[in-house]
Amino acid sequence: MTGFRRLDPVSLLVAPAVGYLGLVYGLPLLLLLGHSFVVDGTPSIASFVRFFADPFDWMVIANTLRIALAVTLVSLVIGWPTAIALARAKGAAQAAILVAIILPLSVGVVVKAFAWQIVLRRDGVVSQALVWLHVWDEPQRLLFTETGLVVGAVNVFVPFMILPIYSVLKLVDPRLDEAAATLGAGPFFRFFLVALPLSLPGIVTGVAFVFSMAVSMYVVPSLLIGDRFQTLATLTGRSFLFMRNPQLGSTTAVVLLVLAVAVVVGSAKLSRRFGGAS
Amino acid sequence: MDVNSIRPSRRTLLRGAVAGTALLSAPAILRAQTKELVVGGAAGHKPWVESIVVPAFEKKYGAKVIFEGTRSLVNLEKMQKNKGSQYMSVVQMDDPVMILAVKEGLLEPLTPAKVPNLAEITPAAIHMDGMWANYLQPWLGIAHNTKTMPTPPKSWAEMFDPKYKGRIVIPSLQNTEGLPLLFVAGLLSGLGIDAAQADVDAGFKKLASLKPNLLTIYTQQPQAYNLLEQGEASMIGPAMSSYALERKAAGAPIDLVAPAEGVFAMPSGIAVIKGGPQSDLAFAYVNELLGAELQAQLAGPTHSLATNTAVPRPAGLSADLEIHQIDWANVAAKRNDWISRWDREMAL
Structure with missing residues (x-):
């Protein structure tokens, strides 16, 4: 009884979320983990040994990480300035930017993927514009290439980079930048010693969001690059749905989970240290 | 407003109970009907x-x-x-x-x-x-865009023609309609239909020469036909009659042809x-x-x-056209190995 009384009542507020996630996420996850470590009814790591012995599987891991990192990086490069603009905009301009970021979230991923299929094809606007600008000599195909996949995936995930950075930046006093300028800091110092550390918590969150979504995306690659480019997520789906091989499916799912958590946690720790030191 | 007034009286409770019972029993009656x-x-x-x-x-x-x-x-x-x-x-x-x-x-x-x-x-x-x-x-032939490719293909070999670089869409081996492509490739490398099904090695080797022509390998049929109808792709093969001719009937600028080497029954x-x-x-x-x-x-x-023998063969397929039957038991036994090899050899 005393232990219950000492419990902070605020912690009860998370009880519905914990209960829900425990039931529909935690439990199935444990079952999945269990599946990958059991071979023919006995505990074994044989399925992981087999997985890592195959060079093809290493290529799949490389595909997955390369695309996820590229999507995260491009989202950051596009999203960060947008978040700054959004935080500094006032009134109607700010509302317009917010609507432009949030409204596309209501359009399904499949619709977006089909739209990109039109934009990226040989006679699509991107190809025509590049020919017109003499970047390309003749129309080329972007569809079903890694570049096309990154472009399409950034479109889907960039709001999840902008919004966390924006929510941090809007709480930052804009006079801090002016104060630094008054005290004689140049633009370079103001950026690295003032703006960057202040927006870092938002960037860490945004990177974690976008990376974990990009590393596990399934619909976007299957529509924008197709069967010839396997990632851990598409291989997991195929193992369960088509090859009827839950052993392989749970193994790839565990590898994906470990990689995603490692990259997200690792990058968060690194950037906090980097942010704290500066 | 007095909060107490929304407390139910005994009468309304009773009325509610009767209505509730009626509601509960109604589905049972519907089920019986x-x-x-x-x-x-x-x-x-x-x-x-x-x-x-x-x-x-x-x-x-x-x-x-x-x-x-x-x-x-x-x-x-x-x-x-x-x-x-x-x-x-x-x-x-x-x-x-x-x-x-x-x-x-x-x-x-x-x-x-x-x-x-x-x-x-x-x-x-x-x-x-x-x-x-x-x-x-349904039968499998080659679907082509009638605007960008007005002359219909006559042979499965045309899909391998270098002039269609990046213009060919094929089904994934995980799609049922994708499997016969292996046998088509076997046929094109000189094997008979039985040999082509028994040993797919020659087929895989022939398929490697198709890679430069591939726009993509699809798993979702609607996406593949979208590409064909927009003209981004010139041919889909093998293409299912039940889907391709449906799209043609809906007005899409595509057609399905039966190549000289024969079609496959699905x-x-x-x-x-x-x-x-x-x-x-x-x-x-x-x-x-x-x-x-x-x-x-x-x-x-x-x-x-x-399949009912009383129904005549539909128009569009000539009487002397060969319809290859697929040995599905053989496919079932080997399909996962084929998909593994396919993933490795057809990857970008």
Whole structure:
């Protein structure tokens, strides 16, 4: 009884979320983990040994990480300035930017993927514009290439980079930048010693969001690059749905989970240290 | 407003209780009146099932048919998960998946007593002692865009022609219609159809030369046809008659041709699920789909060959055209190995 009384009542507020996630996420996850470590009814790591012995599987891991990192990086490069603009905009301009970021979230991923299929094809606007600008000599195909996949995936995930950075930046006093300028800091110092550390918590969150979504995306690659480019997520789906091989499916799912958590946690720790030191 | 006034009186409580009881008992009455038959099938079958088969069946048997359209392997998954308490009674799936379902003991054999129309269909359409039967056979040819490629292809070899660099779309080997591509490649490298199916090594080697021509390998048919209709792709092969000619009929600038080396039959199977509800209705549904009356109505709209011998061959396929049959048991045994090799050799 005393232990219950000492419990902070605020912690009860998370009880519905914990209960829900425990039931529909935690439990199935444990079952999945269990599946990958059991071979023919006995505990074994044989399925992981087999997985890592195959060079093809290493290529799949490389595909997955390369695309996820590229999507995260491009989202950051596009999203960060947008978040700054959004935080500094006032009134109607700010509302317009917010609507432009949030409204596309209501359009399904499949619709977006089909739209990109039109934009990226040989006679699509991107190809025509590049020919017109003499970047390309003749129309080329972007569809079903890694570049096309990154472009399409950034479109889907960039709001999840902008919004966390924006929510941090809007709480930052804009006079801090002016104060630094008054005290004689140049633009370079103001950026690295003032703006960057202040927006870092938002960037860490945004990177974690976008990376974990990009590393596990399934619909976007299957529509924008197709069967010839396997990632851990598409291989997991195929193992369960088509090859009827839950052993392989749970193994790839565990590898994906470990990689995603490692990259997200690792990058968060690194950037906090980097942010704290500066 | 007085908060107390919304407290229920004894009378309103009583009234509520009576209404509640009536509500609870109503569905039981409804259940007794209309029987429901749940049929699992392919998403692409939904239009003709719901516009032709279901109205005819509901009229004749006074039962309601619910058609769940998805993919063959998803249907298999549903049947496995619900083993012992099936809610689907009939399943329409591709033959390779039927073989898996038979292995897992999920199907109830069709007998001439329960399905009299079995006697009317071609014997080649009845499999594993009546575990399932084919009602229709869509055929596989080459679909082409009639605007960007006005001259129809005459041979499967044209897909390998270097002038179609980046313009060819093929199905994934995980799609049933994708498997015959391996055999096509075997045929093109000089093998007979039986040899091409028995040993796919030559086929894989030939397929490597198709890679520069590939726009993509699809798993979702609608996406592939979208590319073909927009002109981004010139050809899809193998392409299913049931899908390609459907799109043509809808006005898409595409056509399907039967190449000189022959076309492949894609048997669509139908079976009764073991332990499913409404067993009598389930056999009746299968019987209707094997009957000449429904097949004659369906052969046109589905652009397929009927298996009922009383229904004539549809227009579009010449009488001397070779229709290759696929050894699905062989496919079932080797498919996962083929998919592994395919992933490695066809990767970007």
